[in-house]
Amino acid sequence: MKSPEAVLSQPAGCPSDDDFLRLDQQVCFPLYAASNALTRAYRPVLAPLDLTYPQYLVMLVLWERDGLSVGDLGQRLRLDSGTLTPLLKRMEAAGLLSRQRASDDERRVEIHLTEAGRTLRQAATAVPPQMLCAMGLSIDELKSLKAGLESLLDRLDAG
Amino acid sequence: MKSPEAVLSQPAGCPSDDDFLRLDQQVCFPLYAASNALTRAYRPVLAPLDLTYPQYLVMLVLWERDGLSVGDLGQRLRLDSGTLTPLLKRMEAAGLLSRQRASDDERRVEIHLTEAGRTLRQAATAVPPQMLCAMGLSIDELKSLKAGLESLLDRLDAG
DNA sequence: AAAAATTAAATTGTGCTCAATATATACCTA
DNA sequence: TAGGTATATATTGAGCACAATTTAATTTTT
Numbered sequence: 001m002k003s004p005e006a007v008l009s010q011p012a013g014c015p016s017d018d019d020f021l022r023l024d025q026q027v028c029f030p031l032y033a034a035s036n037a038l039t040r041a042y043r044p045v046l047a048p049l050d051l052t053y054p055q056y057l058v059m060l061v062l063w064e065r066d067g068l069s070v071g072d073l074g075q076r077l078r079l080d081s082g083t084l085t086p087l088l089k090r091m092e093a094a095g096l097l098s099r100q101r102a103s104d105d106e107r108r109v110e111i112h113l114t115e116a117g118r119t120l121r122q123a124a125t126a127v128p129p130q131m132l133c134a135m136g137l138s139i140d141e142l143k144s145l146k147a148g149l150e151s152l153l154d155r156l157d158a159g
Numbered sequence: 160m161k162s163p164e165a166v167l168s169q170p171a172g173c174p175s176d177d178d179f180l181r182l183d184q185q186v187c188f189p190l191y192a193a194s195n196a197l198t199r200a201y202r203p204v205l206a207p208l209d210l211t212y213p214q215y216l217v218m219l220v221l222w223e224r225d226g227l228s229v230g231d232l233g234q235r236l237r238l239d240s241g242t243l244t245p246l247l248k249r250m251e252a253a254g255l256l257s258r259q260r261a262s263d264d265e266r267r268v269e270i271h272l273t274e275a276g277r278t279l280r281q282a283a284t285a286v287p288p289q290m291l292c293a294m295g296l297s298i299d300e301l302k303s304l305k306a307g308l309e310s311l312l313d314r315l316d317a318g
Numbered sequence: 319a320a321a322a323a324t325t326a327a328a329t330t331g332t333g334c335t336c337a338a339t340a341t342a343t344a345c346c347t348a
Numbered sequence: 349t350a351g352g353t354a355t356a357t358a359t360t361g362a363g364c365a366c367a368a369t370t371t372a373a374t375t376t377t378t
Contacts, residue, residue, distance in 0.1 A: 153193045
């Protein structure tokens with residue numbers, strides 16, 4: 001019986017289990033390596049903003065809609081409170097946002113941008129063009145990659 | 160001038176900078192989120208082997224060729240010694256491999272599988288089929304995704 | 319051969335990710 | 349309304365990723 005992954009490069013062969021374990025047959029490894037490489041590539045681009053990549057993602061969400069709770073952010077970014085709580089505390093210490101318990105439900109913590117946080121948006125408009133340049137993919141490649149990743153993400157989350 | 164990323168979903172529009180900063184316009188976010196989701200999905204599958212995903216990647220490389228140095232592994236997996244040294248120490252403590260200075264060049268540390276490390280390979284053959292099932296993508300989707308990611312990885316590393 | 323430059327790992331410090339657990343508030347039901 | 353359940357966030361502990369630095373061995377230069 002064939003492994004779908006092995007079939008990728010040996011459509012006519014009859015791969016053994018050995019093939020499934022080869023690094024260059026993996027789909028997951030380039031995903032892992034590309035994600036690491038992407039975070040590395042963002043670092044110098046985000047350095048002028050004093051943001052890490054996860055922090056930048058939080059800002060993207062808050063620039064779209066301010067006042068979300070920790071849970072709302074986690075749902076959007078697929079991160080849990082164990083990740084977000086300390087991350088948001090660092091961003092609060094950096095003066096980008098405030099964390100305060102919601103008055104109508106004391107369990108929730110609402111995140112609001114500070115003036116500095118809102119202002120940072122202007123500088124951030126320089127980020128996507130720089131990253132697109134660093135990635136150097138065509139529009140078609142980007143579209144296809146984005147679609148494939150979103151499809152994968154959906155199914156992994158479902159399982 | 161248009162941002163390629165914005166064009167992805169607004170081919171006929173004239174997107175402003177605002178569009179580039181929308182989370183759902185990003186190619187990088189689904190990559191980041193999918194990578195996190197993938198590591199999560201590997202966790203229960205690798206639990207019987209007592210391996211984390213990065214440790215599993217090290218084993219994949221060593222099963223292909225034993226006796227590589229820390230630097231060789233780093234080049235293959237695109238990880239530096241700051242990541243690999245403690246990771247390999249944990250794997251050594253778990254009895255999967257040995258770390259010893261090369262006799263011909265005392266700067267190098269060579270990694271050799273133990274008998275237990277070699278034996279684990281048999282159990283690992285169950286992993287790729289399980290993950291393919293969890294990912295639930297078609298062969299075409301996998302091929303396209305793999306190609307796109309490797310292309311991206313190449314260009315990010317080049318820059 | 320001695321000094322300088324290069325290379326390979328290890329170390330240090332910061333931040334991220336997550337499972338498991340704890341804590342506190344809100345809701346619900348008897 | 350008292351007790352139980354569910355929900356939201358925080359905490360804890362383990363492991364990963366990486367920049368910057370350190371240490372030690374090799375190679376190159378003078």
